[in-house]
Amino acid sequence: MTEMATREGAADESPAAPSQVSGVRIRRSTRSSRLAIAPALIVLAVLAYLPFLFAQDTTNTMVNFFILLVLGMTWNVLAGYAGLVSVGQQAFLGAGAYSVLWLAQQGMDPLAALPVAAVFCGVVAIPVSWLVFRLRGGYFAIGTWAVAEVFALVTIRSSALGGGTGTNLPGLDGYDPVTLGALTYWAALAIAVLTLLGSYLMLRSRVGLALTAVRDDDHAAEGVGVRPAGAKRVVYLLAAIGAGAAGGVLAISQLNVQADNVYGVQWAAYMIFVVLIGGIGTLEGPIIGTIVFFILQQTLASHGAWYLILVGLVAVVMALWSPRGLWGIAERFGVHLFPVGYRVVHPEESQS
Template identity: 80%
Template sequence: MIVPIRRSTRTSRWALLPAAVILIVLGYLPYLAEQSTTNTMIDFFILLILGITWNMLAGYAGLVSVGQQAYVGIGAYGVLWLAQRGVNPFVGLPIAAVFCAVVAVPVSYLVFRLRGGYFAIGTWAVAEVFALLTIRSSALGGGTGTNLPGLDGYDPVLLGAMTYWAALAVAVLTLIGCYLLLRTRVGLALTAVRDDETAARAVGVAVPRAKRIVYLAAAIGAGGSGALLAISQLNIEAGNVYGVQWSAYMIFVVLIGGIGTLEGPIIGTIVFFTLQQTLASHGAWYLIIVGSVAVIMAVWVRRGLWGLLDRFGLRLFPVGYRVGEQPVPERS
């Protein structure tokens, strides 16, 4: 008997219909809910994008970066720079995201010379350098920031809905893009790198190439998030978009949800926003509780919340190979 090797699972196949329903409901949300709800969902999508792309770095490539806010800032200021030259911010969003990948190419050659904790510190230092360079530019508002031009003529309700749809589109494209990337040979290479980089090199895996592809993809995602942040807030200030809190949020949602899975950042983002909306009015207790949850998960539930479900064989986004449920008879 030949045991078939499959990628999809029963869970992933059955999840297609609910996923389509959820996507349709999310698309109609501006017609069903108040603008405050859609504004909250924009923030949700921004953090989800950051969590998914950071998880690719740390969970699949072993690149624990605390400097992804560099590309959040570049994406935000990229939209601002384009808008100052007459480009509609919604049109400038993908341009700014791609520009982040262009910037990430030389940066990757610099930070990839570092390993472990040195890599993490190096990425943070790069983010600080970009922040300082931005602050020195008076055309970009300097240290006090500036307003985003090009959206003054829009009705506020329409602008809120367009921003929401843009955030939803970027989040869906990011999730699908990461899923498809991880199902390619690059994804297989990253799995080998994550398990044992030395062994992966020994069997011929192009480790630097695989890592660089993921690093550039993560830069595009962070840049898109920064562009969405600029459009949603209509004001860009370096201390906000280059703030290290963005890396803290990314790490939190991935740690809570489950590192090394595409489902984990989704669960983690939901938990984060639930805690935020529930506890934000409690002042310092909010930070204490969120920090305590992170410590508990790191110590006792290292695979995250999705890891607890994964023991039952659940896979919504299967990117690896698995043994099929039914054996296939050999042909005579």
């Protein structure tokens, strides 16, 4: 939000022509984002090397972490930037899982089916968006939820896909368990990295600029000619692709697809929680949120319902008293790892 004031003035400036105003430059990166590049690459390298270091239990846990991260990041872009508070992203999670299952039943390698399933979810999201975009705000939320219910109810009518009780994912017998674990892990990691990069690049693009403008002040944005509908649809399709890919990985890691699990509204609760606790409307937030949520899950999951009660209470408290989440606290100190805004650098500051 600190970028808000500078954004409007800089919006029409292309970074290539910064010197029209004497001595003033437009800078898109920040000191902390430049400093963070090297550590980020190291973290990525370590993460990629993880299957060689740890037993399969660890990588399986990390797959769940990445699934949650992808869901959190896509929901964050939906709700935090496009203002689309969906409680129905599990529709695409489930659709992704069942697409992988169906393709595997047709003889396709489940891992190769992942990108197909993701794209399929994007295609399905087009007609869905026609319907749910007729609803605003909270009605959009419940409308997307109803769509997810429809997806689940339609899916369980197919006995080939296991009906309500679910079925095992075929086509993975050829892999030995360790290789499969590592491949699943890398697939999950790749999807998480692609989602992060994709959101980052999209938010820096014209679409992202339109969305942030609409989010911060929709009347002012429309006044200068921003049309939000197209940008929102793009975000909705991309989020569906992300959730679909996550669902596909979920199916492969569980080796089993069951409608109540993949279409469950608890996924919506997880996404919302991850984003709220980390900080909605920032790219860093969902990462922090996923880490916190994951630690909570690993330590408290044995307490069953108490754990979800705590999760719900923390979400309520965060929404009321710290709407910018944990990352909002960090941003107060000027830390930006993924700067998507534009800032004007005056000549006297530019040495710093």
